Amino acid sequence: MSSRLVNWFHFSSPATFYPLAGRLVPIFAVIAVILIAVGLYLSFFVAPTDYKQGEGYRIIFVHVPAAWMSMFIYLVMAFWAALGLIFNTRLSMMMAQALAPTGALFTFLALWTGAFWGKPMWGAWWVWDARLTSELILFFLYMGYIALQGAIDDTRRADRAGAILLLVGVVNIPIIYFSVKWWNTLHQGASVSLRGDVSMATTMLVTMLIMALGFWAYSIAVALKRVRCIILERERDAGWVGKLPEIRA
Amino acid sequence: MNWSEFWHMGGYALYVWASFGVTALLMIAEPLLVGGRCRNVRRRIARLRRLQQEENP
Amino acid sequence: MKARHKRLAYLAVGLAVLAAAAVLVFQALGNNMSYFFSPTEVVEGKAPRDHVIRIGGLVKPGTLQRGQELTATFVVTDNAHDVTVRYTGILPDLFAEGQGAIAQGRLNADGVFIADEVLAKHDENYMPPEVAEALEKGHQQGKAQMSGDQP
Numbered sequence: 256m257s258s259r260l261v262n263w264f265h266f267s268s269p270a271t272f273y274p275l276a277g278r279l280v281p282i283f284a285v286i287a288v289i290l291i292a293v294g295l296y297l298s299f300f301v302a303p304t305d306y307k308q309g310e311g312y313r314i315i316f317v318h319v320p321a322a323w324m325s326m327f328i329y330l331v332m333a334f335w336a337a338l339g340l341i342f343n344t345r346l347s348m349m350m351a352q353a354l355a356p357t358g359a360l361f362t363f364l365a366l367w368t369g370a371f372w373g374k375p376m377w378g379a380w381w382v383w384d385a386r387l388t389s390e391l392i393l394f395f396l397y398m399g400y401i402a403l404q405g406a407i408d409d410t411r412r413a414d415r416a417g418a419i420l421l422l423v424g425v426v427n428i429p430i431i432y433f434s435v436k437w438w439n440t441l442h443q444g445a446s447v448s449l450r451g452d453v454s455m456a457t458t459m460l461v462t463m464l465i466m467a468l469g470f471w472a473y474s475i476a477v478a479l480k481r482v483r484c485i486i487l488e489r490e491r492d493a494g495w496v497g498k499l500p501e502i503r504a
Numbered sequence: 505m506n507w508s509e510f511w512h513m514g515g516y517a518l519y520v521w522a523s524f525g526v527t528a529l530l531m532i533a534e535p536l537l538v539g540g541r542c543r544n545v546r547r548r549i550a551r552l553r554r555l556q557q558e559e560n561p
Numbered sequence: 562m563k564a565r566h567k568r569l570a571y572l573a574v575g576l577a578v579l580a581a582a583a584v585l586v587f588q589a590l591g592n593n594m595s596y597f598f599s600p601t602e603v604v605e606g607k608a609p610r611d612h613v614i615r616i617g618g619l620v621k622p623g624t625l626q627r628g629q630e631l632t633a634t635f636v637v638t639d640n641a642h643d644v645t646v647r648y649t650g651i652l653p654d655l656f657a658e659g660q661g662a663i664a665q666g667r668l669n670a671d672g673v674f675i676a677d678e679v680l681a682k683h684d685e686n687y688m689p690p691e692v693a694e695a696l697e698k699g700h701q702q703g704k705a706q707m708s709g710d711q712p
Contacts, residue, residue: 284535299510303689307655310514312687314523321527341569360530368523375519377680378653384596422576426583437587439595439617441663446685455687477535484542491549502550 267346269486270495276479276486283476290469297462305459314372315459319446320467322365324474325393326428328358332400333425336418348414349489351421352404353482357474359397365390377441385434386442389427396424410489597663603674604642610668616644617663617682625658637662637674648676655681 266272298316305312332351339348369387370380381387400417407413435444446455453460490496497503513520587594597617598608608614616637624636632649635658646664656662661682666675688696 304514305687306690306693307683308687309516311516311519311654313513313520315687317523317527337572340572341565343565357534360534364527364530367526371519371523375516376653376655376683378656379678379680382596382680385594422572423579425576426579430583430587434594437594439597439599441596441617441680441682443683443685446687454685456689456692459687473531477538480535480542481538484538484545487542487545487549491545491552496549497553501546502553 267344269346269349269490270493272346273483273486273499276483280476280479280483283472283479287469287472287476290465290472294462294466294469297458297465302459302462303456308376311372311375314368316462316466318365318368318372319463320470321361321368322390323467324470325358325362325365325390326431327471328354328361328474329393329396329421329424329428332358333421336421339414340418340422345414345489346486348418349482349485350478351418352414353478353485354474355397355401355404356481357477359394359401361470361474362390362394362397366394379441382441384440384442385438386431386440389431389434392427393424393431396420396427400424599639600637600642600644601639603644603668613665613667615663615665616646616674617661618644620656620658620660620662622658635662637664644674645672646674646676646679648679650677650679652679653681655683657681 266275294316298313302313302316304310332354335347335351335354338344339351366387369390373382374380400420403420404413404417407416434440435442447453447460447463455463487496511517511521597615600616600618602608603614603616608616618637618639621636621638621643624634626634628634630649631651632647633652634645634647636643636645638644646666648664648666656679661684663680663682664674664676665678665680668674
């Protein structure tokens with residue numbers, strides 16, 4: 256138990272995490288490419304036409320995974336921010352910073368694909384119902400975090416300020432998730448609930464889950480790659496950086 | 505199913521392809537941008553180190 | 562008390578206060594966060610009469626009438642109360658009898674809702690047409706059996 260704990264702190268040092276992340280990036284990248292390729296094939300050639308929305312419903316295969324990732328990444332960032340605030344660990348703050356652009360990207364994609372799904376089916380690109388509005392607020396939270404982090408020159412202060420914004424914003428996540436239950440919204444309810452109730456055909460569900468796993472692996476690969484850049488930027492004066500083969504060459 | 509029918513997407517071509525297209529575009533662009541950022545950082549640090557070594561050998 | 566524990570305590574208290582504030586705000590907002598009123602709320606006078614509002618519910622089967630120049634009349638119901646809606650314009654693809662719809666506009670003096678925008682609301686069920694057909698058939702058979710049992 257205690258040796259495990261020591262191990263975790265061992266990896267919380269940027270010098271040991273940098274090469275570990277370097278080894279993990281290609282693994283997750285390959286997993287992501289395979290899963291997304293399979294997911295795309297299933298999306299267009301295997302999943303059946305919907306009885307009501309015809310071929311138009313296929314947008315769900317990017318919309319729902321993107322929306323899930325937009326919320327999930329935020330929770331993971333808030334987790335790292337909390338760890339960083341409590342234990343004063345530099346690496347967890349870097350992890351939060353590395354995830355932010357990817358989270359913002361998926362939030363944007365959820366909104367974008369949602370607009371292109373809403374127009375033909377509902378008849379509107381955008382409405383100010385609780386689900387759409389809270390997802391837009393999530394996008395602003397990501398942008399606010401990135402801007403706040405970037406605006407403060409002192410890294411430690413920037414990390415602290417960003418972490419507090421992240422933790423305050425966590426309240427928005429359950430609001431997004433339960434908005435369709437708590438209030439009348441134009442957005443429909445969840446097709447896959449936390450309790451495991453599913454209201455879609457099995458092939459459609461499997462396709463969506465495979466795409467979601469692909470997006471998940473993609474996020475890990477990109478975030479680890481980005482955290483490597485951030486580690487280098489922040490630790491450029493450390494001795495171990497100078498010994499790296501890619502720096503000496 | 506033939507290809508023209510496939511691209512037509514039952515009349516939802518604009519919406520389906522705009523969704524999948526932009527998603528693909530951004531998810532290809534992001535890793536490339538991150539890769540570029542890493543390359544820049546490495547180059548900058550390598551140059552800095554060289555300069556330091558030249559100053560005090 | 563270590564510094565780490567102190568920070569943890571600060572964080573826990575801060576988040577608890579935040580959560581409490583959020584709960585209070587949403588309690589206070591209540592129904593104002595909702596996107597539309599149900600026909601029951603409209604009939605019971607809970608929806609403001611002199612404002613532009615949205616009403617939502619199912620389009621009652623058999624009530625959709627298409628008049629001249631894209632004018633359509635239909636009844637929106639929540640199975641308790643009905644509101645008649647008149648709309649001129651193009652209806653969305655998914656708009657159909659028995660489906661969900663949301664209309665934006667205001668009530669006129671006759672209690673008819675004059676809409677300037679109609680949106681279709683769909684549910685979270687996705688399935689291939691064959692399955693939907695089979696379900697529908699099963700449903701009808703079930704109904705037939707029910708009425709057979711109780712003549």
